[in-house]
């Protein structure tokens with residue numbers, strides 16, 4: 001097999017092996033996909049400052065995210081239906097993260113349950129919560145995460161209704177999965193995917209049992225989300241959830257300086273500057289472009305993480321140099337998982353680590369903590385006058 005040298009290699013294999021419905025689900029953004037595209041292209045606008053004749057021995061990417069040691073400040077983002085990209089996908093990704101020494105975040109919408117992941121790993125993982133209309137569900141989910149020893153709660157705030165995702169609508173993506181004739185044909189040609197799927201007993205969403213049982217009309221994903229998630233989620237409820245959980249709280253989906261201030265007021269430990277990988281509000285700013293104003297507003301008072309668009313260690317370095325303490329990757333690890341299971345996630349992490357380390361050295365830095373704006377040339381409009 002050809003050597004994996006970049007995330008794009010994993011994406012190519014992933015695409016070849018995965019049924020179209022699930023590939024599209026991962027690879028799409030909402031509506032025109034402008035934000036999805038700009039999440040990546042805006043990283044390219046930032047240039048790195050090459051520095052020479054600097055001692056580059058003894059380099060280290062190790063750091064901390066919310067006080068927890070990490071081999072590099074790159075966590076695996078919560079990704080719904082990871083277990084449909086590869087059988088037992090959440091367990092495999094969690095194992096890869098544990099081996100590498102980075103945090104794994106389990107989505108509420110995972111196929112493997114909180115307990116499945118806890119039983120098959122030893123490092124504490126983070127649990128991502130979606131707030132359902134059923135408030136008892138929230139209480140139970142938080143208790144389950146506590147019982148499983150989760151070391152942070154990641155509360156996602158940018159998806160109470162689903163962004164319009166045209167590919168998913170056209171593909172008829174639904175909960176539970178609906179099989180149209182063309183889908184069956186597609187599945188039949190992706191035999192590797194089918195074969196490994198047969199080896200697992202986990203074919204439903206392990207964390208939301210009871211919340212999908214009632215739905216019998218094969219709703220589309222967006223109809224299901226609109227019926228199930230609580231549109232009333234507000235800052236008062238966020239505070240209630242913080243108190244219920246009582247541990248480290250990360251608020252995910254912050255893209256505006258005013259919301260970052262609200263997150264600070266509510267007492268969160270960290271925020272994730274994120275537009276959900278361009279899957280929610282199309283036309284919103286890319287995360288990396290939103291970062292400077294958020295750093296200015298709260299950067300010295302709360303830990304700031306960033307995701308959306310990271311496809312390389314260079315992207316990670318740019319986010320850190322602009323002030324983020326940590327980053328999350330979503331699709332970059334899913335490509336690896338879909339391409340070659342646990343090994344593929346390890347490969348994705350290895351690629352990103354190598355790129356981060358090499359870039360750091362060529363920028364004349366030895367520690368991720370020393371990265372700063374001095375390493376970058378950033379277009380003025382990143383700090384610009386948005387009216």
Ligand SMILES: Cc1cc2nc3c(=O)[nH]c(=O)nc-3n(C[C@H](O)[C@H](O)[C@H](O)COP(=O)(O)O)c2cc1C
Nearest residue numbers: 026077078079080107156276277308309329330331
């Ligand atoms: C297929 C897919 C499913 C996702 N599911 C969730 C989810 O269940 N919960 C959540 O908070 N974010 C979810 N996200 C968003 C990711 O956590 C993350 O914000 C995003 O993927 C970052 O962008 P990137 O993919 O460009 O790295 C999902 C993203 C993708 C691609």
Ligand SMILES: O=C(O)C(=O)c1ccccc1
Nearest residue numbers: 080081109159225276279
């Ligand atoms: O697809 C997503 O981005 C996501 O977060 C989600 C939302 C509802 C159901 C499954 C996944």
